[in-house]
Amino acid sequence: MRPSAAARLKPRLLSLLHEVPRGRVTTYGTLAACLGVSARLVARVMASLSEAEAEGAPWHRVVGAGGVLRTAGGRQAERLRREGVGVSARDRVEGFARLLFTPSAEG
DNA sequence: AAAGTGACTGACA
DNA sequence: GTGTCAGCCACTT
Numbered sequence: 058m059r060p061s062a063a064a065r066l067k068p069r070l071l072s073l074l075h076e077v078p079r080g081r082v083t084t085y086g087t088l089a090a091c092l093g094v095s096a097r098l099v100a101r102v103m104a105s106l107s108e109a110e111a112e113g114a115p116w117h118r119v120v121g122a123g124g125v126l127r128t129a130g131g132r133q134a135e136r137l138r139r140e141g142v143g144v145s146a147r148d149r150v151e152g153f154a155r156l157l158f159t160p161s162a163e164g
Numbered sequence: 165a166a167a168g169t170g171a172c173t174g175a176c177a
Numbered sequence: 178g179t180g181t182c183a184g185c186c187a188c189t190t
Binding site for chain 2: 180
């Protein structure tokens with residue numbers, strides 16, 4: 058059977074995610090543009106990651122447009138700060154423009 | 165089938 | 178800076 062678009066996108070997204078170096082961040086829209094899908098779909102895939110997948114991928118380096126953390130729980134800010142990325146109390150990545158990383162389209 | 169919802173984004177007031 | 182709207186796509190009820 059044909060897997061859903063999200064399931065099809067998952068491995069590709071995870072692969073792209075590994076291109077984001079430690080201490081840098083990227084956005085849903087940026088990844089979406091590289092993959093040729095909508096940012097919404099990228100978000101859906103991220104939200105559907107299993108525990109194991111989340112452990113093996115730097116999902117915390119993906120933030121919303123403008124450097125705003127859109128994740129629930131606040132675990133992302135903790136992980137980012139641990140690798141040197143400053144996050145304000147308002148869930149904003151400090152120096153976002155400077156830290157933004159744009160992976161090259163795979164293929 | 166229809167409506168509601170969400171780890172999104174860009175534009176506008 | 179905040180609030181609202183429209184476009185987006187898959188999943189759930």
